[in-house]
Amino acid sequence: MNAVLYLIRRFWDYVRRERLHRVFLVAFLMIVISGLLFAVVERRSSLLDAIWWAVVTVTTVGYGDITPVTRAGRIIAIVIMFFGIGLVGILTATLAGFFIEDREQKKRGVQVVNTAGHFIICGWSYRGYAVYSELRSDVKTRNIPIVLIAELTESPVIDDPDFLFVHGDVNEDTLARARAGDAEAVIVLSEDRLEPYTRDAKAILTVLTIKTLYPKVYVCVEIVDGKNAEHCKRAGADEIVVSGELGTNLLVQAALDHGVTELVSELVSNRYGNELYMIPVRADMAGKTFFEVMVSLKKENNVLCVGVKMEDGRFVSNPSNEYVLKTGDRLAVIAGQRPVL
Secondary structure, eight states: HHHHHHHHHHHHHHHTTTTTTHHHHHHHHHHHHHHHHHHHHHHTOOOOHHHHHHHHHHHTTOOOOOOOOOHHHHHHHHHEEEEEHHHHHHHHHHHHHHHHHHHHHHHTOSSOOSSOOOEEEESSOOHHHHHHHHHHHSTTTSSOOOOEEOOOOSOOSOOOTTEEESSSSSHHHHHHHTTGGGGGGEEEEEEEEEEESHHHHHHHHHHHHHHHHTTSSSSEESSSEEEEEHHHHHHTOOOEEEEHHHHHHHHHHHHHHHHHHHHHHHOOOOOSSOOOEEEOOTTTTTTTTHHHHHHHHHHHHHOOEEEETTTTTTTTEOOOTTTTTTTTOEEEEEESSSOOO
């Protein structure tokens, strides 16, 4: 409903800006006046029928259910037919112009986003398409709007109506246009065109800008150098991915334990196989040991528990069997699809 009202408001702003409300007023007056005159000269028609005839004639539809029989009625019909063709052409062009302008604004990223619960991507690189594909592969975000804030000339994704583009660098204006305060999460990508140190500096500055303006939004950031992770935390990042370290560590682990990359690649991709998910501890799970819940979930739901994010924020992989789960804990699980428990 909000989207419809927003579209109507934008259309009215477009009409006022182009001063097309005068055309609508002329069309309205022509229909009313010609209808009144038709009712007077064609005494067999009621005022409602006369207005109906005027609308049908002005729009050049011509159903033929009501036709003028007097000379004066035919003269009125001739006049509004000629003027009606022009008015209908103007109104049709107005509607077409509005939708073309709306599409161009979306393509160039100059419109204001009107959504909530969306995901925001800050920055764009070759990994941007992979991030977009992963989000669209998860059932949770398959139909959720994705907003991109980047200094591009036009949107990199044009065949997805739920992919929205905001042109510009990350600042107060672009974040406001992207409705960052209503976003589910923000993903900050490092920019490949910059030097590694500069990449991280810009990513940290982006996180700081977002968290200063919208402290409650969840921010995930990608950096290149692990030494800058502490700076990211101080800027307010909720999760940090060190792309260089992650690849290096995985490469070494693959040499030590052959085949481990296949497992990791499957778990971190939404496009095939099993994935890692975080699920809240249900009320009936609280007070039970990790081992009891792990066995129960595996038997009943074919879901494997591999770790716990405790209510104080600490994450423990493969916790002790005797660890007692609390209501605020979250379980890290492996499953074929997002668990609904």
